[in-house]
Amino acid sequence: MPSDVRLDSPEQEHFLRELIDAGLLIESGVPGVYGHGAEFERVRAAFAALITEAGRASGAEQLTFPPVIPKRNLETAGYVGNFPHLAGSIFGFEGSEADARVVRERAAAHEDWSEYADQTDLMMLPAACYPLYPAIAARGPVPPGGVLVDIGAAWVFRHEPSLDPARRQSFRMHELVRIGEAEGVSNWRADWAKRAVELLSGLGLDARIENASDPFFGRAGRLLAANQSAEELKWELVIPIAGPEPTACASFNYHLDRFAETWGLRFADGTAAHTSCIGFGQERIVAALLRTHGLEPESWPEAVRSRLRLTSDEEGAGGGPRPGATVTAW
Ligand code: ATP
Numbered sequence: 005m006p007s008d009v010r011l012d013s014p015e016q017e018h019f020l021r022e023l024i025d026a027g028l029l030i031e032s033g034v035p036g037v038y039g040h041g042a043e044f045e046r047v048r049a050a051f052a053a054l055i056t057e058a059g060r061a062s063g064a065e066q067l068t069f070p071p072v073i074p075k076r077n078l079e080t081a082g083y084v085g086n087f088p089h090l091a092g093s094i095f096g097f098e099g100s101e102a103d104a105r106v107v108r109e110r111a112a113a114h115e116d117w118s119e120y121a122d123q124t125d126l127m128m129l130p131a132a133c134y135p136l137y138p139a140i141a142a143r144g145p146v147p148p149g150g151v152l153v154d155i156g157a158a159w160v161f162r163h164e165p166s167l168d169p170a171r172r173q174s175f176r177m178h179e180l181v182r183i184g185e186a187e188g189v190s191n192w193r194a195d196w197a198k199r200a201v202e203l204l205s206g207l208g209l210d211a212r213i214e215n216a217s218d219p220f221f222g223r224a225g226r227l228l229a230a231n232q233s234a235e236e237l238k239w240e241l242v243i244p245i246a247g248p249e250p251t252a253c254a255s256f257n258y259h260l261d262r263f264a265e266t267w268g269l270r271f272a273d274g275t276a277a278h279t280s281c282i283g284f285g286q287e288r289i290v291a292a293l294l295r296t297h298g299l300e301p302e303s304w305p306e307a308v309r310s311r312l313r314l315t316s317d318e319e320g321a322g323g324g325p326r327p328g329a330t331v332t333a334w
């Protein structure tokens with residue numbers, strides 16, 4: 005096992021083994037990087053469809069971004085400075101024929117060839133919402149009433165190898181982002197925190213909201229985390245999975261006008277907009293469902309299957325609602 009792998013509880017490691025043995029997760033050889041079996045992915049897609057529908061019902065615009073992001077974006081946003089331990093940079097080869105021969109030999113022997121790799125202008129996307137703020141700012145002034153965007157379930161990367169099946173290096177984060185006037189944005193976040201608890205409790209999960217902070221790096225980071233916590237800028241929806249503590253399965257972040265100042269998100273009269281993003285950890289929610297209701301979605305309580313539209317008469321191809329299906333309120 006590489007030395008940077010986080011040591012997790014035996015219960016978490018045991019649960020990981022169960023998920024792999026049941027074919028729900030597929031091992032890659034690196035902790036925190038897994039393929040998904042068909043059943044796992046069906047449940048994930050079914051849950052994602054509920055969020056997409058809720059977003060659509062509120063008039064959300066759908067925008068999709070790739071799992072890589074310009075390095076410049078994350079530098080400007082402060083991500084590189086605040087979370088250097090989680091960031092993933094992309095390196096590429098730009099050497100000569102002779103260099104390539106060395107790389108080929110070292111790679112074949114699984115030896116270090118990193119001296120032949122140069123940093124590119126791309127990094128791995130660490131949270132779904134980063135590409136959105138400059139994209140909206142580029143449109144010009146924020147329209148009155150603001151904007152609401154559903155970014156969908158984006159693939160994100162965080163360098164935090166672990167044997168906890170709920171702590172991945174590569175996972176999908178479904179984010180909704182609201183940009184607008186201070187009061188509207190803050191109410192939107194509070195509203196969604198309530199709706200999310202209702203939604204997940206309705207799926208038989210023991211969900212509650214807690215005040216939280218981001219894992220900022222180092223001593224300066226501890227101060228940032230303390231401020232974030234004191235101002236209640238981050239709430240998490242936690243659910244018991246396999247750890248000693250319940251796991252954060254969704255987060256509700258209020259950035260005040262920080263991102264607006266960074267990216268120039270202003271109304272026509274020059275006032276800075278406020279922004280908020282909410283992120284659902286897709287794999288954590290599936291893991292919570294599997295842990296709570298058992299490893300076979302077919303034997304889950306009927307009410308849970310029906311809310312996720314996994315029941316055979318309601319389900320479309322791959323889970324989720326049929327096209328044109330009636331939306332159930334939750
Ligand atoms: P930002 O404010 O920078 O956009 P964020 O709030 O979107 O960050 P987090 O709160 O850290 O980012 O993550 C959102 C959700 O993603 C978490 O609530 C959790 O469910 C899930 N998540 C975070 N880290 C992991 C991980 N390592 N493995 C699996 N799921 C994760």
Ligand code: ZN
Nearest residue numbers: 131133179281
């Ligand atoms: Zn976000």
